[in-house]
Amino acid sequence: MNGPDVVWYLCVAAFLFCTGALGVLIRRSPLIVLLSLEIMLNGSNLALIAFARHHGREDGQIFALAVMAVAASEVVVGLGLIVAMARRRLDLDVDKLRTLRG
């Protein structure tokens, strides 16, 4: 089997995931939060594919495809929401969208 060991892939995947999570946690623009979410998903996709290759089976790859489909639909919903917010001239700031507080 060629190429770097599975550990390296996992390290990159973890780095991507943590970067995404950090973005989700600290950025306020919903657009950037969505973007960071995509990075998290891609991190996990990388891990799935790495394991698939490591074990020599295709389950992980199929899983990654499913994750991509879900991510695409999620982006559709999220961007739709953001467009709707922009139309209503609401501030694009997740901290100001807190009508649902207890």
Added chain:
Amino acid sequence: MIAAAWICLFAPLGAAIAITLLGQRLTRRGAGYLATTSVGMSFVAALVSFAGLLGDSPSQRYHPSTLWRWLTAGPYDFGMRITVDPLSAFMMLVVAGVGFLIVWYSIGYMDGDDEERRYFAYMALFVFSMLLLVQSGNLLLLLAGWGLVGLSSYLLIGFWHERPSAIAAAKKAFVMNAVGDATMALALFLLIQRTRSLDFEKVFPQAPAFGGWAANLIALGLLGGAVAKSAQLPLQTWLPDAMEGPTPVSALIHAATMVTAGVYLIVRTHTLFEAAPRVEELAAGLGAATLLLAGLIALVQTDIKRVIAYSTMSQIGYMFLGVGLGAYANGMFHLMTHAFFKALLFMAAGIVIHALAGEQDMRRMGGLRQFLPRTYWAFMVGALALAGVPPFAGFFSKDSILAAALAHGWYGQLLWVVGMVGTFLTGLYTFRMLFMAFWGEPSAFVREHFHALNRDVVGVSLAVPVGVLTVLAALGGWLQFADVWTPVSNWLEPVAPALVEASGLQEAASSAIAVVLGIAGIGVAWWIYGARRAEAPRSLPLLEHKFYFDELYDALFYRPAVFLANALLKWVERPLVFGSVRELAGAIRELGLETRSIQTGLVRTYALAIAASVAVATLVFVVVR
């Protein structure tokens, strides 16, 4: 003969169902005719059964018939079973015959009422229930009929349901009867436990083997049912209130048939009572006490129907006195003549009430003799029969009961004295009623009502049944003249052989004294209320309040129950039940208020919480491994 008995039983039920189902498709009149025809059919069928029995030799007159298995429970098996024997045939004739006349009378009496169909459906249901009671071949079916007559009585007392007093009276009657039903059911449980059956021919022969306490308990339970249904002490207070129902209902249910069911029950189960002689004497004593008490209360009543109601209680007291002392045929004979003359009195009073647009207070009547001459004579015949004046019906039957009491040792003689006092009271209150309503100058109220009317205000369907009953009340007593001819006693002998026989001397002496006392009562009534030679004595509060029985039961049962309920509400329900629920709800509310601050609405805090939880979970996962 058996087929006729079944037709007799089910014809009124068919009419009740048909009237109910047809509803508006049947005219009001049509409902009346249908009910009358069905009860008439029952009477004809009863006559056929009677004729069939006449053809048998006396010892063979017993024909049970089971239509289907009604109820099966383990080893117990109860059939839909009737018995045709002299006693049930006797009762079938009385119930269907008098019932036919009264339902017919109702067509005229209820004419124009908004709910005539409902009335006739109830009446037909009642006749069916009563026939079931008297025809049933086992005690379970008898109890079913017993409950059904209570139900129809309840429905008919409360027939005018827009009157609160009628509803209250209906409930009172139902509750007091339920007490009796309960004791009777307990007696039946004990019987099942002892004999493993409730069929007459299986239960009765085993009665002597029950032993003291069981026999006493069974008889007491049955007696409880009998006194409740027949309005005897101590469960008598419902009957006067039951006069809230329409007058034909009072005539049929609360005078002629249902209230005499207690007497029938004692005669039917006489072997069970004979196994407990003390209880049987108690029944006689209760009858004597009731006849005296009811006679006294009747003296001060002003409502014409209530006077007749108290006299019904009093006359049933005589029947209890008779059957309690073992003079079964005499009691049944009085039951029959009483059905005639008491139904007559009620129906004549009904004509008066009808003519006066619902007025029942005798103080507002007076002078009705001029306006309702034929009703007056019918009422007179009924009153004479009730007072026991020869040759009218009551003389024969009541005096034979009293003569039998005289032949029953010192206890019977004691009750005989009470019965004699009752005879005097009967004459007094009956003719007080007659003189107050029919004699004297017509009051302004009466004149007003008859001013625009014809003299002949009585329709055919009112007049004919009253006429027939007048003849029966006048001549019905000749059916049996003790010591000379005794067809009633002979007829009932195979079912209920008498325990006491009065000698000819006792019959003659008792009759003579009773007639003298009855006429003395009439004379006193004439002196005070007819001729008005003396001022009417002031009535005693004790009598006005009916010996304070209502007040006593109020204090004994109603008030403690209300007190207990209030105490439970105050000390248990509110603090414990309500309190615990309220505390629990409050605590949950507090918890919600405390935790609501966690939900900030900030998406990023939620995300942080998720991330932190995942981190902790991962850490735990790694460390624990």
